[in-house]
Amino acid sequence: MNTTPSIKQTRVLIVGAGPAGLGVSLALKKAGVTEQIVLDAREVGAAFRSWTRGMALLTPSFFSNSFGLTDLNSIDPDTSPADFLNTQHPDGPSYANYLEAIVQHFQLPVQTGVKVTSVTKTPSNFTVETSQGLITAEFIVWAAGQFFHPRDRDFPGSQHALHNSAVKDWQELEGDSFTIIGGYESGVDAALNLINHGKKVRLISRGEPWASDHPDPSRSLSPRTLDRLREILKTPRKAESIEFVKNTTIKSIESSSGFWTLRDQDDIPIATTTRPILANGFHSGLDLVSDLFDYDKNSLPVFTEEADESSITRGLFYSGPSLVHRNALFCFIYKFRARFGVIAAEIARRLDLPNIEENLQSYAKAGFMNTDLDCCTNCECAIETNTSDTPEPASFT
Amino acid sequence: MNTTPSIKQTRVLIVGAGPAGLGVSLALKKAGVTEQIVLDAREVGAAFRSWTRGMALLTPSFFSNSFGLTDLNSIDPDTSPADFLNTQHPDGPSYANYLEAIVQHFQLPVQTGVKVTSVTKTPSNFTVETSQGLITAEFIVWAAGQFFHPRDRDFPGSQHALHNSAVKDWQELEGDSFTIIGGYESGVDAALNLINHGKKVRLISRGEPWASDHPDPSRSLSPRTLDRLREILKTPRKAESIEFVKNTTIKSIESSSGFWTLRDQDDIPIATTTRPILANGFHSGLDLVSDLFDYDKNSLPVFTEEADESSITRGLFYSGPSLVHRNALFCFIYKFRARFGVIAAEIARRLDLPNIEENLQSYAKAGFMNTDLDCCTNCECAIETNTSDTPEPASFT
Numbered sequence: 001m002n003t004t005p006s007i008k009q010t011r012v013l014i015v016g017a018g019p020a021g022l023g024v025s026l027a028l029k030k031a032g033v034t035e036q037i038v039l040d041a042r043e044v045g046a047a048f049r050s051w052t053r054g055m056a057l058l059t060p061s062f063f064s065n066s067f068g069l070t071d072l073n074s075i076d077p078d079t080s081p082a083d084f085l086n087t088q089h090p091d092g093p094s095y096a097n098y099l100e101a102i103v104q105h106f107q108l109p110v111q112t113g114v115k116v117t118s119v120t121k122t123p124s125n126f127t128v129e130t131s132q133g134l135i136t137a138e139f140i141v142w143a144a145g146q147f148f149h150p151r152d153r154d155f156p157g158s159q160h161a162l163h164n165s166a167v168k169d170w171q172e173l174e175g176d177s178f179t180i181i182g183g184y185e186s187g188v189d190a191a192l193n194l195i196n197h198g199k200k201v202r203l204i205s206r207g208e209p210w211a212s213d214h215p216d217p218s219r220s221l222s223p224r225t226l227d228r229l230r231e232i233l234k235t236p237r238k239a240e241s242i243e244f245v246k247n248t249t250i251k252s253i254e255s256s257s258g259f260w261t262l263r264d265q266d267d268i269p270i271a272t273t274t275r276p277i278l279a280n281g282f283h284s285g286l287d288l289v290s291d292l293f294d295y296d297k298n299s300l301p302v303f304t305e306e307a308d309e310s311s312i313t314r315g316l317f318y319s320g321p322s323l324v325h326r327n328a329l330f331c332f333i334y335k336f337r338a339r340f341g342v343i344a345a346e347i348a349r350r351l352d353l354p355n356i357e358e359n360l361q362s363y364a365k366a367g368f369m370n371t372d373l374d375c376c377t378n379c380e381c382a383i384e385t386n387t388s389d390t391p392e393p394a395s396f397t
Numbered sequence: 398m399n400t401t402p403s404i405k406q407t408r409v410l411i412v413g414a415g416p417a418g419l420g421v422s423l424a425l426k427k428a429g430v431t432e433q434i435v436l437d438a439r440e441v442g443a444a445f446r447s448w449t450r451g452m453a454l455l456t457p458s459f460f461s462n463s464f465g466l467t468d469l470n471s472i473d474p475d476t477s478p479a480d481f482l483n484t485q486h487p488d489g490p491s492y493a494n495y496l497e498a499i500v501q502h503f504q505l506p507v508q509t510g511v512k513v514t515s516v517t518k519t520p521s522n523f524t525v526e527t528s529q530g531l532i533t534a535e536f537i538v539w540a541a542g543q544f545f546h547p548r549d550r551d552f553p554g555s556q557h558a559l560h561n562s563a564v565k566d567w568q569e570l571e572g573d574s575f576t577i578i579g580g581y582e583s584g585v586d587a588a589l590n591l592i593n594h595g596k597k598v599r600l601i602s603r604g605e606p607w608a609s610d611h612p613d614p615s616r617s618l619s620p621r622t623l624d625r626l627r628e629i630l631k632t633p634r635k636a637e638s639i640e641f642v643k644n645t646t647i648k649s650i651e652s653s654s655g656f657w658t659l660r661d662q663d664d665i666p667i668a669t670t671t672r673p674i675l676a677n678g679f680h681s682g683l684d685l686v687s688d689l690f691d692y693d694k695n696s697l698p699v700f701t702e703e704a705d706e707s708s709i710t711r712g713l714f715y716s717g718p719s720l721v722h723r724n725a726l727f728c729f730i731y732k733f734r735a736r737f738g739v740i741a742a743e744i745a746r747r748l749d750l751p752n753i754e755e756n757l758q759s760y761a762k763a764g765f766m767n768t769d770l771d772c773c774t775n776c777e778c779a780i781e782t783n784t785s786d787t788p789e790p791a792s793f794t
Binding site: 059060061062063064067068069070072082086087088089222223224226227230334335338367370 | 456457460466484623627731
């Protein structure tokens with residue numbers, strides 16, 4: 001192969017040093033893949049570092065690893081955020097510290113501050129343009145950009161709203177009364193924080209997620225959020241501070257001097273004197289590599305069931321919360337990590353490495369190498385079958 | 398066999414309709430053992446029904462069953478308290494409701510209000526005296542009495558103290574300032590509740606559990622408790638209300654009119670004008686069947702590693718939080734449930750039932766049939782190895 005000095009070469013390039021990228025990096029290392037590079041445009045766990053103050057993981061961390069029940073927020077079978085951080089619901093910066101500790105401890109080949117600007121498939125490999133020059137790689141694991149793009153341009157006037165992810169600290173917002181668009185996790189989190197700071201809140205949702213009872217945590221409010229909501233409702237002063245507006249889809253926002261007018265599906269106006277807060281999640285696109293994937297009739301990207309590879313670009317794998325199989329979302333850490341070992345094993349196999357199954361035994365045992373997709377997508381609860389209509393999915397933040 | 402009409406016969410008698418007994422009953426049913434009876438002196442989940450108001454399970458419930466990560470408080474692979482109760486930390490009565498729902502749904506053969514008064518091993522089986530007559534059984538699974546006997550007679554004058562388990566509601570205690578003996582889970586729980594009700598608290602512990610960092614949750618405060626403690630310490634008024642007294646072993650209590658004097662290992666007196674609160678857990682004895690077990694040099698009961706059977710009484714199995722293997726305690730639900738399938742499989746095997754492994758496949762897969770004791774007892778955390786001296790174990794309540 002003809003290379004110039006400025007072109008770096010690697011076997012596997014992982015883009016994104018969050019849980020999805022680092023998790024695959026660790027699994028690859030375990031599988032014997034030594035030639036790998038992890039790039040991140042910012043820093044390790046960058047998305048977590050920018051979380052609003054007080055925002056925490058929805059899934060509880062608990063050190064039950066030794067019983068085959070790995071901490072739900074771990075990215076490998078042998079570590080535990082609960083044990084490392086001594087907390088059950090790590091906030092963003094704490095979780096980033098856990099990821100940073102993993103990079104240090106396992107000496108993962110992470111390079112931060114390197115922005116990928118294009119990915120091109122060539123007949124023999126991938127050519128990747130970065131802010132620090134070209135890299136060629138045989139395999140790419142895309143694990144980036146999930147929480148870069150707030151859905152803040154979704155309807156006319158939505159740019160007038162303040163996206164919840166842009167808030168550094170709820171305490172800093174001026175005003176006494178707020179209108180929040182979006183009643184899932186991030187909307188309820190915003191509401192709870194504002195109420196705890198003595199504010200009044202109107203919470204508007206397309207559905208009625210606070211009343212949903214779907215067994216899949218990706219499709220209903222998490223137990224922790226329901227617990228926090230109940231706690232608020234126990235205090236009369238706080239309970240009076242929250243107004244739930246259900247089955248209301250905001251279609252537009254107009255901004256005039258000092259007030260905002262929201263209009264719902266029936267054109268009914270809702271006025272507010274503080275900037276409306278938009279808590280509708282992030283675009284879960286595949287960003288720079290979106291053209292290298294195929295999409296199904298619901299516009300969901302298609303991943304191979306064998307190893308979460310692009311169905312149209314061989315060698316390009318995906319790891320992270322946008323993973324979908326059989327219409328089921330893998331949008332929690334404990335869900336998408338189930339494929340870390342699968343991706344690593346497939347890459348190791350193509351590199352003809354020995355003893356792959358043996359090296360990844362702990363991954364298989366702890367559920368980090370799940371090939372039985374049926375088991376992840378068909379959830380049945382023996383003693384509760386009463387489910388309401390499926391609402392829009394909640395994201396893992 | 399010669400039976401009189403008043404003698405009931407069964408293959409397996411399970412004593413105790415709490416999580417340990419019901420869990421084995423379900424596993425036995427799954428393994429094909431239809432002739433079984435579950436007895437309880439009181440009601441289903443009775444110990445949980447008597448928990449102090451607001452006391453909750455320490456282990457977080459979360460419905461991640463479909464990813465092979467069964468809710469930590471489930472007693473079988475297919476149910477989830479988080480999903481059933483919509484809460485992360487069920488309180489006692491809620492958890493009892495979950496157990497009750499399981500009994501109903503799976504039609505478990507539970508008989509409540511039947512007190513066992515003696516268990517005798519005969520050459521061919523067991524003879525069990527109960528408040529409703531004799532029962533003979535081929536196998537006994539002892540799963541009772543773990544939380545009946547508070548350690549309230551442990552040192553001179555300890556009867557003057559109020560055991561935390563006797564408190565129905567912390568709000569009802571008269572007085573402004575309290576002294577709590579015991580700094581593990583139940584002591585800290587008492588302290589947090591009292592402080593939240595505006596009281597002052599002195600928390601006395603033999604060690605310094607609030608500073609312990611042992612990775613095994615049985616040997617340090619749980620993440621949830623540490624989170625609650627930190628929350629209290631954030632509010633100056635509340636932080637000032639708690640005094641931590643470490644490395645202090647209370648050796649005696651004297652009661653005079655209107656005040657109590659506690660003395661520590663150096664005979665230093667500590668006076669209090671409210672009745673001291675004793676939060677030192679329960680006697681974890683095997684109760685009526687204690688003579689049917691052997692004990693090791695540390696006075697811990699000996700269980701066979703094959704199936705948690707008494708090493709001296711064939712056919713007598715144990716299920717529950719007093720389980721010990723290789724000095725490791727199985728004192729959380731997610732720990733002792735790892736043996737439900739093991740006990741059930743062993744009994745089914747002795748009854749010559751077919752397809753046992755196949756019938757219990759879901760148990761094996763979900764970690765409810767763990768035969769690898771090493772994996773449960775040697776917990777290593779890759780990124781944190783710094784452990785302090787092992788304190789006394791905390792109980793699962």
